[in-house]
Amino acid sequence: MPRPFYVTTPIYYVNDRPHIGHAYTTIAADLLTRFYRLAGREAFFLTGTDEHGTKVAEAAQAAGLSEQAFCDRTVETFAAAWKKLDIEYNYFIRTTSERHKLAVLKLLDAMRAAKTDDGQDVVYSDYYEGLYCTGCEKFLTEKDLVNGQCPFHKRPPEKLREKNYFFRLTAFAQRIKRQIESGELVILPEERRNEVLGLIDQDLPDFSLSRERVKWGIPLSFDKSQVAYVWVDALSNYISGIGYGDDPASFTKWWDEAEVVHLMGKEILKFHCFYWPAMLMAAGVKLPNVMFLHGWFTVDGEKMSKSLGNMIDPNDMVAKFGPDGARYLLLTQYPFGIDGDVQAKRFVTQYNSDLANDLGNLVSRVVKMIMADFGGRLPQPVRELEGLEQLMLLAEELPESAYGHIKHFRITNAISDSLNLVRATNKFFNDTTPWLLGKQGQKAKQGAILYACCELIRIVSIMLYPAMPRKMREIRGVFGLDDGSLTLEHARRFFDLTPGSPVKLEQSIFPRIDTPFETGNVSAQANLTPASAALATEGLVDITEFQKADLRVAKVIAAERVTGTTKLLKLQIDLGSEKRQIVAGVAEQYSPERITGMKIIVVTNLKPAVIRGIESRGMLLAAKAGGNLVLLTPDGDLAPGAKVS
Numbered sequence: 001m002p003r004p005f006y007v008t009t010p011i012y013y014v015n016d017r018p019h020i021g022h023a024y025t026t027i028a029a030d031l032l033t034r035f036y037r038l039a040g041r042e043a044f045f046l047t048g049t050d051e052h053g054t055k056v057a058e059a060a061q062a063a064g065l066s067e068q069a070f071c072d073r074t075v076e077t078f079a080a081a082w083k084k085l086d087i088e089y090n091y092f093i094r095t096t097s098e099r100h101k102l103a104v105l106k107l108l109d110a111m112r113a114a115k116t117d118d119g120q121d122v123v124y125s126d127y128y129e130g131l132y133c134t135g136c137e138k139f140l141t142e143k144d145l146v147n148g149q150c151p152f153h154k155r156p157p158e159k160l161r162e163k164n165y166f167f168r169l170t171a172f173a174q175r176i177k178r179q180i181e182s183g184e185l186v187i188l189p190e191e192r193r194n195e196v197l198g199l200i201d202q203d204l205p206d207f208s209l210s211r212e213r214v215k216w217g218i219p220l221s222f223d224k225s226q227v228a229y230v231w232v233d234a235l236s237n238y239i240s241g242i243g244y245g246d247d248p249a250s251f252t253k254w255w256d257e258a259e260v261v262h263l264m265g266k267e268i269l270k271f272h273c274f275y276w277p278a279m280l281m282a283a284g285v286k287l288p289n290v291m292f293l294h295g296w297f298t299v300d301g302e303k304m305s306k307s308l309g310n311m312i313d314p315n316d317m318v319a320k321f322g323p324d325g326a327r328y329l330l331l332t333q334y335p336f337g338i339d340g341d342v343q344a345k346r347f348v349t350q351y352n353s354d355l356a357n358d359l360g361n362l363v364s365r366v367v368k369m370i371m372a373d374f375g376g377r378l379p380q381p382v383r384e385l386e387g388l389e390q391l392m393l394l395a396e397e398l399p400e401s402a403y404g405h406i407k408h409f410r411i412t413n414a415i416s417d418s419l420n421l422v423r424a425t426n427k428f429f430n431d432t433t434p435w436l437l438g439k440q441g442q443k444a445k446q447g448a449i450l451y452a453c454c455e456l457i458r459i460v461s462i463m464l465y466p467a468m469p470r471k472m473r474e475i476r477g478v479f480g481l482d483d484g485s486l487t488l489e490h491a492r493r494f495f496d497l498t499p500g501s502p503v504k505l506e507q508s509i510f511p512r513i514d515t516p517f518e519t520g521n522v523s524a525q526a527n528l529t530p531a532s533a534a535l536a537t538e539g540l541v542d543i544t545e546f547q548k549a550d551l552r553v554a555k556v557i558a559a560e561r562v563t564g565t566t567k568l569l570k571l572q573i574d575l576g577s578e579k580r581q582i583v584a585g586v587a588e589q590y591s592p593e594r595i596t597g598m599k600i601i602v603v604t605n606l607k608p609a610v611i612r613g614i615e616s617r618g619m620l621l622a623a624k625a626g627g628n629l630v631l632l633t634p635d636g637d638l639a640p641g642a643k644v645s
């Protein structure tokens with residue numbers, strides 16, 4: 001029996017809405033799982049949510065909810081998005097679940113019982129010293145301070161010490177290095193491996209395993225005044241989700257005996273490639289086999305950020321392109337592993353060209369001709385057909401070459417190989433002109449060409465199934481095929497379809513899209529549970545909807561009246577990281593002189609508008625009662641760019 005395959009994604013923070021960054025890793029993991037299953041390997045796919053820590057507690061407080069209620073609600077947006085994208089995970093791990101807590105405590109106990117090679121305790125108690133703001137109830141870093149003060153509470157933080165349990169990381173550095181160098185622990189791509197080796201050589205200090213002042217976390221069994229450090233808590237999901245704490249048989253199968261692959265973005269390298277292996281070593285648990293750290297992408301050349309308003313909701317992509325189109329477009333933008341750009345502006349063109357034209361049209365043309373000229377029955381094959389041998393060679397190589405790509409995480413290559421076969425099949429169809437052959441009385445040859453095309457489409461329906469499961473099943477349905485023949489083994493065959501079997505296409509597989517892709521189409525309602533949807537009908541909005549608006553403090557640096565109107569001012573504003581122009585209808589209440597220098601609140605992520613021929617990129621907030629209009633301003637001296645929440 002081949003070794004089982006176990007793949008994980010990072011668990012995503014619940015204080016964020018799912019965006020295409022999260023979707024990217026999750027779709028990749030789903031694709032790998034499906035591919036290994038095609039190849040006959042058992043596979044387990046774990047994803048989930050990271051629900052503890054101060055940020056979540058703060059978000060819950062802002063929403064007026066208990067931490068748990070907040071997590072329960074926002075976690076649904078992830079589960080719903082994954083469902084829409086046809087993500088089929090085996091288990092969804094939540095760090096607030098009992099199952100997870102059990103595993104974290106077990107792992108902490110095992111680490112606490114461990115000794116280093118020279119007989120020291122791996123876990124030791126010491127003091128953490130830092131700058132603590134009693135207003136925020138958290139430690140701040142020098143970077144957080146403005147003029148030496150907490151920017152929110154306008155007072156200098158106190159130097160405070162708190163007791164923490166520390167993990168003796170330094171004792172494991174060389175062992176981890178040896179594991180990486182010997183290939184026991186594979187870190188990919190190469191560049192990331194070198195980065196980890198460089199980190200190890202920098203002698204990173206020991207890290208805290210626990211926090212005393214953080215309240216929203218898992219209390220330690222041996223000291224209830226402390227909760228597990230968020231990263232210790234989060235990393236443990238990879239073993240808690242397969243039964244480390246509660247299901248030894250499952251854990252043995254999916255951890256000890258499996259090939260364990262952690263997929264993630266490159267920004268969380270230190271925790272995964274250094275802390276996590278050290279924790280496992282200390283606890284006497286086998287290390288994962290592969291860490292694959294893919295790159296980060298920009299969207300249309302810009303960093304994806306709330307303030308730029310270019311965060312793409314995967315639900316919007318599904319609404320426009322269907323789950324398969326969304327999966328395909330996200331996975332094919334640039335090679336998996338490196339940094340790249342997601343060209344959202346080209347989504348529609350790419351969908352139409354690759355999916356509607358190349359693949360969808362091929363299926364339509366071939367199947368419609370069989371329906372029209374062969375009574376909807378698959379014609380007889382012929383081996384000796386001009387151009388077929390070459391095509392069969394290409395098809396024969398495809399399963400092996402694509403599987404090879406998958407084993408090396410070259411997801412983009414695996415997909416493009418199949419698209420190349422589609423294009424070669426289109427060329428074969430065009431070159432052999434089956435539509436003329438029928439009319440020229442060469443029906444057998446026409447039928448043989450169509451049969452060959454169907455075979456090639458069938459092979460592609462297997463090879464592209466991991467990327468586009470729903471549509472590939474739809475294509476297979478055209479030939480009456482079910483999942484029984486959805487294996488790599490079947491993709492290696494030719495002349496597998498039964499001549500005479502019915503072939504039927506009711507609607508085009510990838511209908512063309514003729515309208516541009518705009519984000520922000522999907523109403524929040526689509527993601528809500530029935531209970532929360534009921535609330536929304538009473539006129540309430542979901543907190544995640546509200547959080548979509550990016551409100552910032554801005555300073556007005558210049559203002560002038562817009563000619564031809566008494567109401568409008570053209571303002572130049574400073575948002576800290578950038579300067580912008582907005583047009584505001586406040587000229588009757590605020591003269592340019594009065595408003596210049598004021599700090600105001602601006603919605604920064606509105607789509608740009610042109611008002612009286614002047615571009616406006618944002619909207620200021622003002623309150624109105626009767627004829628009186630006043631600007632909203634911060635009650636305190638905040639730097640431009642400060643977030644309003």
Ligand code: MSP
Pocket residue numbers: 009010011012013016020021022024025050234235236237263264265266267268295296297298304
């Ligand atoms: N909760 C931690 C992970 C703990 S795992 C033990 C976390 N969560 S996160 O919500 O911030 O998700 C980060 C992950 O989302 C990245 O590692 C990557 O998988 C994905 N991405 C988020 N934005 C991305 C891009 N712009 N580009 C590519 N992937 C991105 O960190």
